[in-house]
Amino acid sequence: MASVSASHLILFIASMMIAASVAGVFTDSIGQLSGAISEQGFDVSSDVRTDVEVISDSGSDAIYNDTTGNITLYIKNTGTERLAADPGVLDVLVDGQFVTDYTVTRADGDGAWRPGTVVRLDIQQPLTLGTDHRVQLTVNGDEEVFEFRT
Template identity: 45%
Template sequence: MASVSVSHLIIFIASLVVAAGVAGTLTTGVERVSNAVEDGSLDVSQQVRTDIDIVSDPDSPSLNGNNNLTIHVRNTGSQGIFIQPDSIDMVVNGEFVPNSDLTVTDANGDRTTARTGDVMEITVDNTDTEYIPDGEDNRVYLTINSDEEVYEFRS
C-alpha cells in the first residue's frame, strides 16, 4: 500500500512542476504580446498626429540656377516635426535622395521644430546628380513619420 502512495506522490509532484512551467511560459508570452501591442500603439499614435501638405505651386516649381529644387511643406498635424534632413525621406523621379543632398530650413524663421501651421523649406541639391531633367514631368514622393505626399511638376 505504501508503494502506491509513494508513486502517487511522485506523479503529483511531477504534475506540479509541469504546471508551474506551463504557467511561467504563458505569463512570459502574454507579457511579450502586451509589450508589442503597446509599442505598436505608440508608433500608430505618432503617425496619426503627423500630417503634412506640400504648399509649393506645381505650375511654377522653385528651381534655382543650379537646378536645385525647393519644396515648401506645411505641418498640418498636431505633432511637431524636427527641421532636419534625418526626419525626411524623399524619392525624386524614382531615385532615393540621400539626406546629404537635402537642406531643410524653417521658412518662417529659424526654429528647430516645425509646429502646427509652420512651413519648412526643403531643398534638393541637384548639382552632383541629375534628379530633375529639364522640360520633363517630375514626381517627388515625400515621407515624414509615415505620412506620404506626392508633388508633381514640369521642369
C-alpha cells in the same frame, strides 16, 4: 496500499512542478508580447498623428532653379505630431530616385517643426528642362507627391 499513495504523491508533485514551469514560460511570453503590442501601438499612433502637405505652387517658376540645379518646396505640418526639422525625418524621392542631398529649414527660422508651421525643403538635383517631374516625400509613413514641370 501505501505504495499506491506514494506513487500518486510523486505523480502529483511532478505534475505541479511541470505546471509551475509552464506557467512561468507563459507569463514571460505574455509579458514580452504585451510590451511589443504597446510599442507598436505608440508607433501607429505617431503615424496617424503625422500629416504634411506640400503648399508650393506647381505652376510657379520658383520651384526649380536651373542655374543651381536646386528644387525648393514648402511643406506644412498639418498633423498633430511635432516633427524635427532635419533631414533624418524625411525620405525624398525625385523622379523615383532616392535623394540624400537636401536641407530642411523652418521658414520662420525656429528649430522645431510644430503643427501648423512650414519648412523649406531644398533638394540638390539637376533636372531636364521642359519635362514633367515628381517629388515624393515620406514622413512617419505619410506620403505626399508633388508634380511639376521645369
